[in-house]
Amino acid sequence: MRVALFVPCYVDQFYPQVAIATLELLEKLGVEVHVPSNQTCCGQPMANSGFASSTEGCDTNFSKNFDGFDYIVGPSGSCILHLKEHHPSEKIRKSVFEICEFLVDVLKVKSLSANFPHKIGLHQSCHGQRGLHLSSMTELNEKPFSKLASLLDLVKGVEYVYPERADECCGFGGTFCVTEEAVSVRMGQDRVESHLKNEIEFIVGGDTSCLMHMEGILKRQGSKVQVKHIVEILNHA
Amino acid sequence: MLNHAEASEKFIEDAERTTWHDETLWFVRSKRDKVSKLLPEWEALREQASQIKDHTLANLGQYLEEFEANAQKNGIIVHWAKDAQEHNEIVHSIISKHGGKALVKSKSMLTEECHLNDFLTKKGVEVVDTDLGERIVQFRNEVPSHIVLPAIHLKKEDVGETFHEFLGTPKGNKDPQFLTEAARQHLRGFFLGANVAITGVNFAVAETGEFVVCTNEGNADMGAHLAKVHIACMGIEKMIPKRKDLGVFLRLLARSATGQLITTYSSHFAKPREGQEMHIVLVDNGRTRQLARDEFRNSLKCIRCAACFNTCPVYRRSGGHSYHQPVAGPIGSILAPNFDKSANVDLPFASTLCGSCSNVCPVKINIHEQLWFWRQDLMKDGLAPLGKSLSMKGMAFVFSNPTIFKMAGYMGRLVMRFAPFIVNNSLNPWFKQREMPDAPKESFQSWYKNRK
Numbered sequence: 001m002r003v004a005l006f007v008p009c010y011v012d013q014f015y016p017q018v019a020i021a022t023l024e025l026l027e028k029l030g031v032e033v034h035v036p037s038n039q040t041c042c043g044q045p046m047a048n049s050g051f052a053s054s055t056e057g058c059d060t061n062f063s064k065n066f067d068g069f070d071y072i073v074g075p076s077g078s079c080i081l082h083l084k085e086h087h088p089s090e091k092i093r094k095s096v097f098e099i100c101e102f103l104v105d106v107l108k109v110k111s112l113s114a115n116f117p118h119k120i121g122l123h124q125s126c127h128g129q130r131g132l133h134l135s136s137m138t139e140l141n142e143k144p145f146s147k148l149a150s151l152l153d154l155v156k157g158v159e160y161v162y163p164e165r166a167d168e169c170c171g172f173g174g175t176f177c178v179t180e181e182a183v184s185v186r187m188g189q190d191r192v193e194s195h196l197k198n199e200i201e202f203i204v205g206g207d208t209s210c211l212m213h214m215e216g217i218l219k220r221q222g223s224k225v226q227v228k229h230i231v232e233i234l235n236h237a
Numbered sequence: 238m239l240n241h242a243e244a245s246e247k248f249i250e251d252a253e254r255t256t257w258h259d260e261t262l263w264f265v266r267s268k269r270d271k272v273s274k275l276l277p278e279w280e281a282l283r284e285q286a287s288q289i290k291d292h293t294l295a296n297l298g299q300y301l302e303e304f305e306a307n308a309q310k311n312g313i314i315v316h317w318a319k320d321a322q323e324h325n326e327i328v329h330s331i332i333s334k335h336g337g338k339a340l341v342k343s344k345s346m347l348t349e350e351c352h353l354n355d356f357l358t359k360k361g362v363e364v365v366d367t368d369l370g371e372r373i374v375q376f377r378n379e380v381p382s383h384i385v386l387p388a389i390h391l392k393k394e395d396v397g398e399t400f401h402e403f404l405g406t407p408k409g410n411k412d413p414q415f416l417t418e419a420a421r422q423h424l425r426g427f428f429l430g431a432n433v434a435i436t437g438v439n440f441a442v443a444e445t446g447e448f449v450v451c452t453n454e455g456n457a458d459m460g461a462h463l464a465k466v467h468i469a470c471m472g473i474e475k476m477i478p479k480r481k482d483l484g485v486f487l488r489l490l491a492r493s494a495t496g497q498l499i500t501t502y503s504s505h506f507a508k509p510r511e512g513q514e515m516h517i518v519l520v521d522n523g524r525t526r527q528l529a530r531d532e533f534r535n536s537l538k539c540i541r542c543a544a545c546f547n548t549c550p551v552y553r554r555s556g557g558h559s560y561h562q563p564v565a566g567p568i569g570s571i572l573a574p575n576f577d578k579s580a581n582v583d584l585p586f587a588s589t590l591c592g593s594c595s596n597v598c599p600v601k602i603n604i605h606e607q608l609w610f611w612r613q614d615l616m617k618d619g620l621a622p623l624g625k626s627l628s629m630k631g632m633a634f635v636f637s638n639p640t641i642f643k644m645a646g647y648m649g650r651l652v653m654r655f656a657p658f659i660v661n662n663s664l665n666p667w668f669k670q671r672e673m674p675d676a677p678k679e680s681f682q683s684w685y686k687n688r689k
Contacts, residue, residue, distance in 0.1 A: 007681050007682070009636070009642070009646075011681065012646070012680050012681045012682055013646040013649065013650060013677075013680050014650075014674045014675075014676065014677065015674070015677075016677055016679060016680055016681035016684055017677075019681040020681065020684065023685075035682075035685055037639075037682060037685075037686070038639035039639070040635075040636045040637075040638075040639055040642040041636040041642075043636065045632060046629055046632055046633055046636075047609075047613075048590065048609065048612070049586075049612065049616070049625070049629060050585075050586075050612035050613050050615060050616030050617075050621065051613075051616055051621075051626075051629040051633070052613050053613070053616075053617065054629055054630065054633040055633065056637075057633055057634070057636065057637025057638075058633060058636040058637055060637070061636070061637055061638075061639065126589070126590075126591035126592055126593075127590075127592075130591065130592035130593070130595075130596065131592065137593075137596055138270060139270070139548065139593055139596035139597045140280065140596055141273060141274050141276070141277075141279040141280050142280070165263070167593075168550055168593075169550045169589050169591035169593070171550065171589060172589065173588070173589025173590065173591075174589075174590075176586070176588070176589050177667065178666040178667055179242060179586060179666075180241070180242045180245065180551070180586070180587065181242070181246075181666040181667075181669060181670070182242070182245050182246035182249045183242075183245045183249065183551050183554050183555050183587075184589075185669075185670040185671065186249050186255065186554050187550050187551070187554060187589075188671070190259070190554075212674050213671065215672075215674065216667065216671030216672045216673065216674070217670070217671050219671075219672035220670060220671055220672050
């Protein structure tokens with residue numbers, strides 16, 4: 001099983017601890033992880049802005065880095081969804097996995113040595129949830145489940161709660177966060193507020209982009225509540 | 238005209254009203270969730286509705302002709318309008334033939350789309366919208382902000398003031414029951430006096446030549462039953478093949494729209510009563526153009542329930558008028574570019590692509606995917622502002638070149654760490670109400686290189 005770690009561009013630059021946790025977690029689980037060094041971006045920022053026609057260079061670079069791997073695993077539901085839906089290579093589309101999806105469906109992880117004695121608010125990011133179906137969706141008449149929650153169940157000490165309106169969008173939305181600044185911020189403020197009502201210490205999710213947006217709002221409010229990617233919890237000793 | 242982002246910013250300035258608007262519509266969405274989950278077959282119903290609509294759209298010409306023939310057999314006069322102008326002229330010619338000076342109209346989004354009110358008013362015909370919400374916005378010279386709840390942007394205080402001005406209700410009275418009664422008394426005279434009534438159409442049944450109008454207030458029925466002439470205006474996509482298909486749609490429509498099990502009135506109009514004249518105007522107005530576009534065809538499945546409005550986190554916080562179109566919300570954002578690409582270039586971008594709209598849609602329109610496809614279509618047509626296309630080209634260049642990406646990332650983090658004022662200022666929309674993330678000393682890749 002040849003596994004490559006895909007590190008989204010902004011995670012590489014601003015949240016290296018998320019990529020480190022992903023790498024360490026996979027290694028702890030006995031996976032030999034390759035990290036292609038010339039990877040950049042999945043192409044989503046351009047495509048979602050209406051410039052899918054400009055992602056050719058990006059796609060080619062992705063293929064150059066990731067061709068030949070059985071599994072391409074990344075800590076971002078959003079980037080993975082983009083690759084799954086829009087990368088020109090069928091082989092790539094079929095090999096990309098969001099980290100929680102990979103842990104649950106491929107590795108079928110049944111135990112973890114993690115310990116995180118804190119109360120956290122679980123944020124189900126839309127692209128992971130609705131796009132990759134990592135968990136059930138409140139709009140649909142379906143049996144409730146969550147791959148993120150099932151992994152958190154393996155962590156000692158952690159207590160996770162959902163906010164009211166469990167799967168409302170946080171308002172990040174890629175370039176939406178600046179082109180529609182007012183709505184984006186208002187959505188983020190509302191999301192943060194409903195998490196804070198639960199008296200949590202951390203907001204935890206599967207997409208660092210949503211977390212970055214909520215973190216920006218929390219910090220501006222002077223809140224002590226922090227954000228963490230779920231892999232940081234799953235990898236926490 | 239303000240674009241969506243600008244109009245939303247204005248709407249949100251009133252934080253309290255925004256909260257109220259958001260919570261009111263979320264309440265409707267919650268009701269919809271509750272009743273939809275009472276039906277074990279809910280998802281199967283959605284699938285069936287979607288397939289019936291797909292099938293109908295694939296055979297639309299045939300069903301329209303079948304409908305026309307059956308409607309004519311029933312004694313209904315059928316008209317075809319290729320666009321809004323033709324629709325308005327047909328309606329006007331019927332009214333003039335009967336010497337009509339005033340008409341009562343019950344809510345029809347199609348006539349909003351065609352701007353019929355303006356057209357008729359200019360010709361000297363008084364149009365009275367008879368739905369409570371529509372009448373309120375008509376008094377205020379506004380357009381509906383929601384296709385099912387047209388005055389949802391207004392609070393009862395606003396309605397009290399409007400009625401005080403137009404109906405002479407006591408100043409400061411905001412009692413919903415009192416105000417509704419005032420509107421009722423006011424409208425009664427128009428119902429009794431008008432010789433022409435216009436209604437919309439929710440479903441037209443090809444098999445029988447009848448059409449079905451769903452309302453809660455009963456005003457469509459009162460208008461149509463009292464007037465000598467009944468004109469029903471419909472987009473050609475309202476067709477369904479058989480009467481038995483109605484069972485699927487009527488169960489979905491009200492549950493999706495308001496969380497009711499069924500609308501108070503689901504009225505079947507099959508033929509004119511004795512002495513009455515009944516007309517149907519079948520309107521294209523761009524629908525066949527949309528039908529020919531693979532990516533966007535199934536937007537024509539829409540049954541106008543507005544579930545996508547109520548669930549949309551953007552709509553709830555920006556208000557319907559920010560969409561500057563008769564049909565707002567997510568569905569409006571995929572319909573509007575079909576009418577005018579450059580005037581509506583902002584709308585497909587008024588979304589985070591969260592996908593909730595597609596999940597609530599009772600006929601399974603892939604709304605959020607179509608938003609994405611419209612973005613591509615509009616940018617391909619060169620409708621991006623210059624700054625945007627340049628920055629996209631720049632981004633594409635950086636991401637295609639790993640060395641440049643690493644360098645740019647390094648420089649960027651350096652700036653943020655040692656000269657944060659360069660990004661932490663009013664020119665950066667992120668920073669206006671949010672802090673920037675901390676810039677770490679090292680990227681993951683450089684950490685990884687040193688680890689080995």
